Amino acid sequence: MASDMSGSRFFVLEEGMFGPYDTRFSKIAPVNRGEPPQCPQCGEPMGMLMWLPPYRIELELYGEGLGDFVEGPGDDVLISQRFAEAYQAEELTGLLGFNPVEVVRIRRKRKGPSHDAVPPYFAVAACFGRGAVDEAQSRIQRSEPVTCPECRSAGVASVQGFALEPGTWQGEDVFRPRGKxxxxxxxxxxxxxVQRHGFTNMKLTPIEEYVWDPDAKGPPTSPPVGPG
Incomplete structure (x- = not known):
């Protein structure tokens, strides 16, 4: 199994939990929400409720310094201004929003230096890309079968590496794949x-090595079920 599509490799992006720049955020009231995007074929929601203005947050600092990438509730994440500037200068694609957030307060969760100066942050969301999971070449246990060939939404019980179906990726640099x-x-x-600029609180795992198995189910014991 490989993540190569026309010479490209892909990685799962996660926060660098327990690292020196471990940072998370929570939303502060009033928190306004809009409807999630829907699959154009089956009509099922394709994500969580959209976060609408005002964008007010509390930073939770677990590491020594504030990270360039911060996860929180919902599908939204925060990126620092220095990351946003580099991302846009390199003309990467796939992040949506770039909405400035108001940092109301910082809560330090572990001992460390105080932070008087807080860098500007922006709320962004990864687009729902065309890249789709290749069920035959992935080791994913589904809690329910894939029924819609468009969104390919189905419950996931465990992941022991996955691949993207050749010909489905359309060049996005950041995206949520169909089926995952x-x-x-x-x-x-x-x-x-990320490597060139040393951006922090980002963990990149090749998709063929990505493991998510909260109930220790192990690799799938039966062939994957594809869309009908």
Whole structure:
């Protein structure tokens, strides 16, 4: 199994939990929400409720310093201004929003230096890309079968690595793939950008090595079920 599509490699993007820049955020009232995007074919929601203005947050600092990438509730994440500027200068694609947030307060969760200066942050969301999970080449246990060939939404019980179906990726550098919308997948260009600038609180795992198995189910014991 490989994540190569026309020479491209792909990675799952997660926060660098327990690292020196471990940072998370929570939303502060009033929290306004809009309807989630829907699959154009089956009409099922393709994500969580959209976060609408005002964008007011509390930063939770677990590491020594504030990270460039911050996860929180919902599908939204925060990126620092320095990351946003580099991302836009390199003309990467796939992130939506870039809405400035108001940092109301910082709560330090572990001992460490105080932070008087807080860098500007922006709320962004990864687009729902065309790249689709290749069920035959992935080791995913589904809690329910895939029934819609468009969104390919189905419950996931465990993941022991996955691949993208050849010909489905359309060049996005950050996206949520069809059939695995719970993960943010990034391109090799994105990975190079992170390494070149040393952006923090980002963990990049090749998709073929990505493991998510909260109930220790192990690899799938039966062939994957594809759309009908």
């Amino acid at each position: 919308r719970g993960s943010i997948v990034v391109s090799e260009r994105f990975s190079v950008l």
